Amino acid sequence: MTNHSNNPAIGGKTSMKTIREAINDALREEMRRDPTVIILGEEVSGGAGCDGEDDAYGGVFGVTKGLMPEFGRERVIDTPISEAAIIGAAAGAANNGLRPVAELMFFDFIGVSFDQIFNQAAKFRYMFGGKSKTPMVIRGTVGGGWRAGAQHSSMLHSIVTHIAGLKVVMPANAYDAKGLMVQAIRDDDPVIFLEHKVMYDIACEVPDEQYSIPFGEASFPRQGNDVTIVAISNMVTHAITVADILAEEGIGCDVIDPRTVSPLDHEAILESVEVTGRLVIIDEGNPRCGLATDIAGIVAEHGFYSLKAPILTVTAPHTPVPFAPELEDAYLPSAEKLMVAVREVLAAGRSGA
Amino acid sequence: MPYSTEFLLSAYRTMKTIREFEERCVKEFEGGNIPGFTHVSNGQEAIAVAACIDLSDKDIIGSTHRGHGHCIAKGCDVGGMMKEIMGRATGLCKGKGGSMHIADIDKGMLGANAIVGGGPPLVNGAALAAKTLGTKNVALSFNGDGSANQGTVFEAMNLAVVLKLPHVFVYENNGYAEGTAANYGVGSNSLTDRNAGFGMPAECVDGLDFFATYEALKTATERARNGGGPTAIEAMCVRFDGHFIGDPQLYRGKDEIKNARKNQDCLKIFRERVIAEGWLKAAEMNAIDKEVMAEIETSVVDALAAPHPDPATDLMSDVYCSY
Numbered sequence: 129m130t131n132h133s134n135n136p137a138i139g140g141k142t143s144m145k146t147i148r149e150a151i152n153d154a155l156r157e158e159m160r161r162d163p164t165v166i167i168l169g170e171e172v173s174g175g176a177g178c179d180g181e182d183d184a185y186g187g188v189f190g191v192t193k194g195l196m197p198e199f200g201r202e203r204v205i206d207t208p209i210s211e212a213a214i215i216g217a218a219a220g221a222a223n224n225g226l227r228p229v230a231e232l233m234f235f236d237f238i239g240v241s242f243d244q245i246f247n248q249a250a251k252f253r254y255m256f257g258g259k260s261k262t263p264m265v266i267r268g269t270v271g272g273g274w275r276a277g278a279q280h281s282s283m284l285h286s287i288v289t290h291i292a293g294l295k296v297v298m299p300a301n302a303y304d305a306k307g308l309m310v311q312a313i314r315d316d317d318p319v320i321f322l323e324h325k326v327m328y329d330i331a332c333e334v335p336d337e338q339y340s341i342p343f344g345e346a347s348f349p350r351q352g353n354d355v356t357i358v359a360i361s362n363m364v365t366h367a368i369t370v371a372d373i374l375a376e377e378g379i380g381c382d383v384i385d386p387r388t389v390s391p392l393d394h395e396a397i398l399e400s401v402e403v404t405g406r407l408v409i410i411d412e413g414n415p416r417c418g419l420a421t422d423i424a425g426i427v428a429e430h431g432f433y434s435l436k437a438p439i440l441t442v443t444a445p446h447t448p449v450p451f452a453p454e455l456e457d458a459y460l461p462s463a464e465k466l467m468v469a470v471r472e473v474l475a476a477g478r479s480g481a
Numbered sequence: 482m483p484y485s486t487e488f489l490l491s492a493y494r495t496m497k498t499i500r501e502f503e504e505r506c507v508k509e510f511e512g513g514n515i516p517g518f519t520h521v522s523n524g525q526e527a528i529a530v531a532a533c534i535d536l537s538d539k540d541i542i543g544s545t546h547r548g549h550g551h552c553i554a555k556g557c558d559v560g561g562m563m564k565e566i567m568g569r570a571t572g573l574c575k576g577k578g579g580s581m582h583i584a585d586i587d588k589g590m591l592g593a594n595a596i597v598g599g600g601p602p603l604v605n606g607a608a609l610a611a612k613t614l615g616t617k618n619v620a621l622s623f624n625g626d627g628s629a630n631q632g633t634v635f636e637a638m639n640l641a642v643v644l645k646l647p648h649v650f651v652y653e654n655n656g657y658a659e660g661t662a663a664n665y666g667v668g669s670n671s672l673t674d675r676n677a678g679f680g681m682p683a684e685c686v687d688g689l690d691f692f693a694t695y696e697a698l699k700t701a702t703e704r705a706r707n708g709g710g711p712t713a714i715e716a717m718c719v720r721f722d723g724h725f726i727g728d729p730q731l732y733r734g735k736d737e738i739k740n741a742r743k744n745q746d747c748l749k750i751f752r753e754r755v756i757a758e759g760w761l762k763a764a765e766m767n768a769i770d771k772e773v774m775a776e777i778e779t780s781v782v783d784a785l786a787a788p789h790p791d792p793a794t795d796l797m798s799d800v801y802c803s804y
């Protein structure tokens with residue numbers, strides 16, 4: 129059964145936490161709880177071999193700050209710039225008793241390390257007849273908005289979602305980020321954990337205690353009966369903006385945040401479309417063979433008779449990410465573009481049930 | 482005099498241009514005129530110039546994320562570069578690339594590269610093309626002490642030896658890969674010993690000394706041009722600024738940067754040497770300083786006035802040659 133509630137209240141104290149802090153919390157608590165959890169990557173501490181301060185970065189986005197001072201360089205490992213070796217070491221260690229959390233500073237660097245991910249880590253269990261476990265997490269930053277150009281701004285979740293054997297997690301708020309990271313570390317399969325680089329400072333109330341959020345369960349940041357909007361990662365922000373504007377016009381948007389794209393909560397999406405009959409998917413990835421077309425395909429196949437209008441998608445165009453701000457802004461999906469699509473889908477097709 | 486006055490003035494002018502360009506980039510970045518991540522190469526000018534001064538537009542270089550100096554040394558238009566870094570439509574790459582992806586194929590500048598270790602395999606390709614087509618052109622890749630640890634770089638070095646490619650591997654060892662010391666990240670004690678292990682001539686030079694660096698690179702480039710295959714030159718140098726503009730640099734020792742600017746400035750070292758040798762006069766270089774300052778000022782004024790790209794026409798263009 130799909131959990132149709134929003135984030136369930138957990139007893140005990142909560143604090144305002146950013147996504148950065150929430151992930152840091154999850155990592156710290158899991159490292160305290162389980163000595164087999166290690167972190168490795170470039171600048172995860174920073175300052176290795178230098179004369180100045182240790183823990184100089186704590187990750188270039190500061191997500192792992194403070195962990196090296198607590199757990200030492202043996203468990204928070206600064207590596208040379210060698211992504212294939214980093215990911216391979218994480219996968220091999222995961223097969224041999226550790227629970228590594230490897231960092232790709234920018235997920236674009238998956239290119240350098242891809243074999244170790246998709247031919248190795250993802251396939252071990254199947255190839256070895258179910259006899260191995262690869263409990264590893266690969267953290268990486270994704271997405272545009274930083275004017276970082278074509279090689280540091282990609283949204284490559286669809287590529288890893290395509291690969292059987294990988295789980296793919298994309299939190300859109302601090303509460304989910306913490307609970308999903310805990311689950312990712314405790315999970316026995318390789319998990320790709322994608323953090324949107326423009327979202328790190330977004331805060332919400334987060335329980336102080338450790339909790340995990342199961343994979344494959346969507347959340348519903350807004351509920352409504354007129355149109356379904358599926359959004360992931362930073363696009364959830366836009367979906368909420370649109371839903372709140374339309375709510376004032378008396379139009380109810382059912383905003384679904386799958387939270388994990390592999391596994392994907394098909395049921396939640398299909399159930400919602402059964403009610404609304406109208407679906408818009410917003411995704412920052414490129415349009416071909418992407419998450420948006422994937423979800424559209426699932427609904428076309430399994431929810432066709434619920435549809436009152438064609439499914440619309442709002443995605444980045446079929447180009448690399450441009451550098452110039454006006455080009456990048458035009459490239460990225462936005463609340464404005466989503467609004468146009470939602471109004472179009474509301475106006476189109478058959479009315480009534 | 483072992484060097485012509487023209488050569489010395491040209492070397493000085495280019496180094497000074499890089500210095501002023503980079504320091505101005507820092508200022509413009511801090512003033513909000515440069516978007517994104519920007520890595521500057523001030524302090525490392527001697528190596529870029531020593532490597533490129535004898536190259537023609539047909540010789541190819543592959544650069545790194547810290548590529549402005551390499552661009553200028555290879556003859557890229559400073560005005561076009563400033564526009565690119567500011568994301569303007571008339572920039573070298575129409576504002577689509579930015580600082581980390583700046584390129585000028587017409588000048589044999591194959592591109593900065595935001596993927597550490599992305600360049601050397603491509604530069605092998607340029608070298609392979611030169612060798613196959615018999616052009617006698619050479620290719621040169623810039624690498625860092627950090628990128629030296631990337632598998633792509635190891636593979637490229639081995640392939641260059643196997644195919645005897647006209648590829649000069651330059652390693653700018655500025656002691657840091659972001660906030661990780663070279664003496665930590667490079668597991669062997671010496672980058673140069675490791676380079677030699679690939680089976681190519683390998684040498685370590687003082688990258689603050691333009692002349693030492695130039696001589697080593699000249700030998701390497703001539704070897705490549707004459708069919709002698711690849712060489713690796715490690716040039717020791719210092720990075721005056723942060724890894725990126727805005728880097729708090731907590732990992733650096735106290736007074737390290739102040740000392741570097743004072744005692745390890747390749748431009749000062751060049752000036753002192755050419756004056757002591759009686760090769761150039763201070764006045765000649767001071768005149769160049771003025772011209773360079775004016776050129777950089779113009780590049781900024783022009784770039785700030787340059788048109789922005791138009792999403793309607795520029796977003797979807799240039800993805801393919803035809804589609």
Ligand SMILES: Cc1ncc(C[n+]2csc(CCOP(=O)(O)OP(=O)(O)O)c2C)c(N)n1
Pocket residue numbers: 170209211233237240545546547595596597598624625626627628629655657658659724
């Ligand atoms: C494949 C890849 N990994 C990591 C990075 C992040 N990164 C950019 S520059 C850099 C350090 C490079 O060090 P070095 O090669 O010594 O060059 P320097 O910055 O000193 O010029 C790192 C880790 C990247 N851009 N690409």
Ligand SMILES: [Mg+2]
Pocket residue numbers: 625626627653654655656657658659
């Ligand atoms: Mg370096």
